[in-house]
Amino acid sequence: MTDRYAASRRLHERAIHSIAAGVNSGIRKMEQPVPLYFQKGSGPRVWDVDGNEYIDFQIGQGALLYGHAPAGMADAIAAQARLGTHWAAQCELEIDVAERIQAMVPGAENVRFNNSATEVVLSALRLARAHTGRPLILKFEGAYHGWADEGLVGFAPPADRWGDDESPTRLHPSRGVIPEVLDTFVVARWNDPDHLRRKVAEFRGRIAAIIFEPIMCNTCCMEPVPGMIATIRELCDSEGMLMIADETITGFRTAPGGAQESLGFVPDLTILGKAVGGGLPFAALAGRRSAMQKIIEGSVVHAGTLNGNPLCLAASKWCLDHIASLGDQHPRVATALGHQMMTGLRTLADQHGIPLRPQGPGPAFHAVLLKPGASEGPVHDYRDYVRRHDATRWTHLRRCLLDHGVRAIERGLWFISLAHREEDIREALEKCAAAFAVHARDWKPA
Ligand SMILES: Cc1ncc(COP(=O)(O)O)c(C=O)c1O
Numbered sequence: 001m002t003d004r005y006a007a008s009r010r011l012h013e014r015a016i017h018s019i020a021a022g023v024n025s026g027i028r029k030m031e032q033p034v035p036l037y038f039q040k041g042s043g044p045r046v047w048d049v050d051g052n053e054y055i056d057f058q059i060g061q062g063a064l065l066y067g068h069a070p071a072g073m074a075d076a077i078a079a080q081a082r083l084g085t086h087w088a089a090q091c092e093l094e095i096d097v098a099e100r101i102q103a104m105v106p107g108a109e110n111v112r113f114n115n116s117a118t119e120v121v122l123s124a125l126r127l128a129r130a131h132t133g134r135p136l137i138l139k140f141e142g143a144y145h146g147w148a149d150e151g152l153v154g155f156a157p158p159a160d161r162w163g164d165d166e167s168p169t170r171l172h173p174s175r176g177v178i179p180e181v182l183d184t185f186v187v188a189r190w191n192d193p194d195h196l197r198r199k200v201a202e203f204r205g206r207i208a209a210i211i212f213e214p215i216m217c218n219t220c221c222m223e224p225v226p227g228m229i230a231t232i233r234e235l236c237d238s239e240g241m242l243m244i245a246d247e248t249i250t251g252f253r254t255a256p257g258g259a260q261e262s263l264g265f266v267p268d269l270t271i272l273g274k275a276v277g278g279g280l281p282f283a284a285l286a287g288r289r290s291a292m293q294k295i296i297e298g299s300v301v302h303a304g305t306l307n308g309n310p311l312c313l314a315a316s317k318w319c320l321d322h323i324a325s326l327g328d329q330h331p332r333v334a335t336a337l338g339h340q341m342m343t344g345l346r347t348l349a350d351q352h353g354i355p356l357r358p359q360g361p362g363p364a365f366h367a368v369l370l371k372p373g374a375s376e377g378p379v380h381d382y383r384d385y386v387r388r389h390d391a392t393r394w395t396h397l398r399r400c401l402l403d404h405g406v407r408a409i410e411r412g413l414w415f416i417s418l419a420h421r422e423e424d425i426r427e428a429l430e431k432c433a434a435a436f437a438v439h440a441r442d443w444k445p446a
Contacts, residue, residue, distance in 0.1 A: 041068025067419025
């Protein structure tokens with residue numbers, strides 16, 4: 001039998017001699033049967049070095065909201081590259097981008113740029129501690145806020161170590177973390193407003209900020225239950241904490257103004273990443289002027305050689321103009337296509353006896369695969385997810401999808417880009433039908 005991934009395998013074997021573990025981000029090691037190597041992308045499609053074509057729902061881990069290699073963006077970057085690739089100084093483009101973000105994102109009275117959302121999270125937490133003079137940050141169990149020490153506290157703890165329902169663990173998945181960092185966090189369960197109130201009361205006067213993904217995209221695309229966001233806002237107001245919305249994924253995706261527009265709230269600080277740069281290393285901290293004050297006056301350090309890099313700015317300006325040009329088509333089209341995909345997947349899965357339950361707002365969704373005997377209904381928090389989602393089975397199904405030319409994220413997340421069309425969704429579902437048949441035939445529970 002020919003190996004569909006032979007060229008990727010060869011490159012990976014070569015890479016492990018020079019690149020640690022052969023990949024430049026730990027998560028890429030998860031890809032089965034081998035981390036794939038790509039040679040080109042166009043719109044919603046991508047081709048690997050073996051010449052396999054995929055309809056792409058991984059879409060640069062969500063950064064490629066506009067699809068692969070949009071011509072307008074490529075031209076904008078090339079034009080800028082001919083003028084200069086880096087100044088480490090000011091240029092008009094950065095004001096152009098800042099003004100566009102200001103116009104689109106409700107909580108963006110001021111912005112500052114960085115190169116990754118991980119950096120922006122660190123800036124936001126530092127700023128919150130300085131703003132309030134308090135040491136602690138409250139975050140939600142299972143939430144991912146970048147790979148730094150502070151972004152991963154309480155991310156993905158194993159069930160035997162996650163603590164009781166009232167006291168989720170601050171366990172960190174990485175070794176080498178500064179131990180004291182864990183002591184600066186309070187971890188609460190997502191989607192339980194009463195529990196959140198109790199946690200805030202327990203640490204009253206010591207919490208600087210609540211950081212949250214308005215839709216917990218990284219863990220099962222869990223939308224907030226009614227009252228959840230309002231409770232966070234109310235507690236932040238009444239207890240003098242900053243509300244930090246991590247919109248790295250939801251930003252520009254669930255609406256031009258992100259989840260704060262689609263769900264209707266205004267945070268004090270906002271983390272923007274991924275789609276704001278359309279695949280270039282670009283991210284932004286946005287916030288109310290009052291919350292940004294310590295950066296404005298310079299008592300909180302915010303710096304970076306490559307901040308506001310002109311190539312990233314040229315790409316970002318094109319991205320934001322593209323969204324604006326879509327008017328009320330966005331998020332309407334991506335949401336409709338997302339629902340079409342979710343419904344199509346569910347129908348096909350039912351036909352094959354596969355317990356697949358897609359959930360999420362549409363432009364992003366998660367493919368939950370229920371464990372045997374698991375109850376129905378939306379997965380609502382991290383513990384519920386671990387208890388009901390069959391991650392091993394998903395890995396098998398994802399591999400079947402990949403073999404049939406459909407690429408979803410290793411963890412089960414799917415993105416619809418603005419380049420996907422109805423015919424792409426129809427074709428993807430045809431490929432999924434064949435993949436589901438193979439999965440149903442070959443899947444053997446442990
Ligand atoms: C919600 C959230 N916050 C922060 C980050 C970190 O972003 P970056 O990988 O750009 O550092 C991510 C990345 O996936 C994310 O999903």
